[in-house]
Amino acid sequence: MQIAFHCGVHGTDHDRMIKTLSQNRDWLLRNGIEPVTPNRHREVFRDVLFSLRGQAATPEMEQVMLDALLESDEPERIIFSTAHFLGKAIRALSPQGLYVSAGEKMVALANLFPSAEVEFFIAIKNPATLIPFVLSREPGSTYADLMNGIDPEAMRWAPAIQRIQAELGGRRLVVWCHEDTSLIWPEVVRCISTMPADVPLRAGLQILGDIMHADGIRMVKEALAQETDLTVESRRRIFSAALEKHALPDQIHVEVSLPGWTQEMVDRITAAYDQDIAEIAALPGIEFITP
DSSP, X not given: OEEEEXXXXXXXXXXXHHHHHHHTHHHHHHTXXXXXXHHHHHHHHHHHHHHHTTSOOOHHHHHHHHHHHOSSSSOSEEEEEOXXXXXXXXXXXXXXXXXXXXXXXXXXXXXXXXXXXXXXXXXXXXXXXXXXXXXXXXXXXXXXXXXXXXXXXXXXXHHHXXXXXXXXXXXXXXXXXXXXXXXXXXXXXXXXXXXXXXXXXXXXXXXXXXXXOHHHHHHHHHHHHHOSXXXXXXXXXXXXXXXXXXXXXXXXXXXXXXXXXXXXHHHHHXXXXXXXXXXXXXXXXXXXXXX
């Protein structure tokens, strides 16, 4: 049995993964793949994780969890998706870096099903937009209290992913950039679901609909219908052209307004993020999905 955990990160998914998988649920179930919604696994995982405290579940505990979570009989692959696997958003930031406890939390998730082949999927996000998102989850606190001396420019993804990879002990880790999601979403969904490229993907344009005017969606659908030999490259070309013409500005360009932040600082954080992306993509053992 295979278990796939999609772990966010915060501000990157907004339940789109589980919604898209649910739209394709009939095909998935027919092929031995079951996506489990957060409302089904939230309390089960919370209680068992608290009880185990990072240790491995017994075979009896595994079976009790599966009986409580699954609707199908003995699926070959089970998919769980939520950013809450990594804890509260504010805990993404610490003086030691980004998501310092992520690896530990992911290992604890793997230990829920020690008899399974466990895989992890995670989208990373530019710290220049991740930090404002994380802080927005705590509206009653000041910037100074939340940051507590943390240097925004020290929040780097390359060391974070390296820590996670080291703690996962060889388990599969698939990474992509949130900023690329609109172009690579079908590949991301197919990767986590193992859905072949020749199987129609329902709701594959959903993420474009969130960031594009309706005219852009019509443009995409018309262009896709005219393609006699649709490839990943031609589909991305169509998506890019539509986004260039019809993207909703307030969904594409994020205005950062935090105390002490300047455009120069945002540019430095973004440049460091670009460096981290290149470093992560080159890491042995990392599967990096790119446009």
